Amino acid sequence: MEVNKSMSQSHDLMENSVNLGKRLLRLYPTLQKAVPLTGLYLDHRVHELGTQSRPFVYANFVSSLDGRIALADTQYGNSYIPKHIMSSSDFRLFMELHAQADCLITHGGYLRALASKKLGNILQVGSHPQCTDLINWRKNNKLSEQPAIVIASASLDFPMHESLKNTQQPVCIATGVNADPYRVDKWKKLGYSVLFCGKDNMVQGAELIHQLSLLGYKSIYLIAGPQMLDTMVRDNQLSRFYQTITHQLIGGKNFRTLLSNSELGSKGNLTLKSLYYDYDTSSPTSSGQFFMQFEPTIYD
Numbered sequence: 051m052e053v054n055k056s057m058s059q060s061h062d063l064m065e066n067s068v069n070l071g072k073r074l075l076r077l078y079p080t081l082q083k084a085v086p087l088t089g090l091y092l093d094h095r096v097h098e099l100g101t102q103s104r105p106f107v108y109a110n111f112v113s114s115l116d117g118r119i120a121l122a123d124t125q126y127g128n129s130y131i132p133k134h135i136m137s138s139s140d141f142r143l144f145m146e147l148h149a150q151a152d153c154l155i156t157h158g159g160y161l162r163a164l165a166s167k168k169l170g171n172i173l174q175v176g177s178h179p180q181c182t183d184l185i186n187w188r189k190n191n192k193l194s195e196q197p198a199i200v201i202a203s204a205s206l207d208f209p210m211h212e213s214l215k216n217t218q219q220p221v222c223i224a225t226g227v228n229a230d231p232y233r234v235d236k237w238k239k240l241g242y243s244v245l246f247c248g249k250d251n252m253v254q255g256a257e258l259i260h261q262l263s264l265l266g267y268k269s270i271y272l273i274a275g276p277q278m279l280d281t282m283v284r285d286n287q288l289s290r291f292y293q294t295i296t297h298q299l300i301g302g303k304n305f306r307t308l309l310s311n312s313e314l315g316s317k318g319n320l321t322l323k324s325l326y327y328d329y330d331t332s333s334p335t336s337s338g339q340f341f342m343q344f345e346p347t348i349y350d
Contacts, residue, residue, distance in 0.1 A: 072139065074341070078325035085326065087139055090341070091146035091292075097193060099289070100268035105259055109272040109279050110147050110292040111308060112140055114300040119276070122304035134335050135296045139328055142180055143341060147292065149175045149184040151197045151271035153262060155224075155278060158203030165209045172273065173199060174217055198267065200224055202258070202274055204251040206233035210240075222265075224258055226251035253278070256285035280311050283318060283346070290345050291320060297338040319347035 074090070076082040100106030112135060113119045120131050148154070154173070163169040171177060174196055176185035188195065198220035201208070206229055214221050222243040225234070228251045234244050245261045248254035255278070262270060272278050282288040309318075326341040 072328075074326040074328050076324070076326050078322060087142065087328070089146070090326070091143050092150070092187065094343075095150075096147065096290070097150040097152070097191060097269045100270070102263055102266055102268055105263050105268050105270050106289045107259060107270045107272065107282060107287050108147065108290040108292065109282070109288065110144055110294075111279075112136070112294040112296060113308065114296055114298050116299050116301065117307045118300040118302065118305045119308060120306040121300070121302050122306060132300065135298055135300065137296075137339065138180060140294045140296075140339065140341075141178075143292075143294070145172075145175070145178070145181040145184060147271060148172065148197075148273075149181075149188055150193075151269050152193060153198045153200060153267040153270045155200045155202060155258075155270060155272050155274045157274040157278065158201060158205060158208035160274070161201060161208040161211060164211055171211070171213055173211065173213055173219070177213075197271070198222070198265075200245075200258075200262065202247075202253040202278060204229070204253070206230055206237065210242075224253045224261075226253060253281065254285065255281035255283075255287045259285075259287045276306065276308055276310065280309050283309075283314060286317065286346070286348060288346055290323075290343065293340075293342045293344070295340045295342065297340075298335065317346075317348055320344035321347055 072087040073084040074087055076085045096106060096108060111119055112131070114135055118135075156173070160169065164171060164173075175188055176182050185195075196217050196219045199214060200222055202224045204226060206223065206225055210221070222245055223237055224245045224247045226248040227246045228249075229244075229246070230251075237244055245258070247258040247261055259270065259282075272282065279288070321344060322342065323345055324341075324343040327338065328341065329336075329338045
């Protein structure tokens with residue numbers, strides 16, 4: 051199972067309150083001391099940048115200095131992010147981006163892990179103590195109470211989480227044209243729309259975003275892991291990439307990194323738009339971290 055940082059925040063971390071008075075050092079594009087952490091990514095107004103014809107698609111990952119986003123549990127075949135590279139500051143910024151989406155793309159592996167209580171729930175805005183203010187932020191910015199959810203899955207084998215029924219969030223399922231017809235029919239009978247967005251049984255970025263644009267979604271946040279990131283970059287669908295780099299070396303022979311498929315070539319070229327430094331006393335190790343924002347050089 052692939053993971054990005056949103057999927058592996060522990061309940062302990064989610065319940066930590068971020069220091070609302072915390073300040074960062076902005077290193078780029080201009081040097082500025084004492085930049086507030088809270089509201090940093092809300093000020094980017096991501097929810098206003100997309101249109102129905104060209105949705106704004108963005109992603110956010112955390113990695114170590116040696117490029118690890120997760121370690122592999124070889125015994126159980128799962129991936130997990132070590133707790134010591136996570137922080138309440140990083141989680142707050144993740145949720146500020148989350149709050150600006152009218153659509154979240156996750157995947158079946160996350161739903162399975164959520165059902166087994168291996169991972170925490172990040173499907174709703176404002177469901178964690180340090181982020182309750184984001185509910186009113188959405189309301190004040192004329193966004194729906196909660197974002198829609200798209201579940202990308204090749205196998206279509208996952209449970210639907212109870213919180214999605216309780217909040218009545220719009221939910222649709224994305225898969226490939228060769229998906230198991232029995233499972234497709236099962237989900238349709240349960241009342242869920244199934245979008246066919248790729249060859250074979252895998253979801254492809256361009257077709258998925260096209261179909262979501264037809265549904266009226268303009269601000270789309272990827273919380274589905276490296277495979278979804280890869281197809282969005284290859285199909286020139288990624289509008290912005292956020293990354294937190296924690297100042298730690300993780301090591302380990304079995305690990306996950308941002309991308310592991312064939313070379314991207316020029317499609318992988320990014321331009322730095324902002325860089326912030328945080329000496330992060332909220333992390334278990336008190337390690338520093340960078341918060342970075344990039345945009346693709348090639349973006350059609």
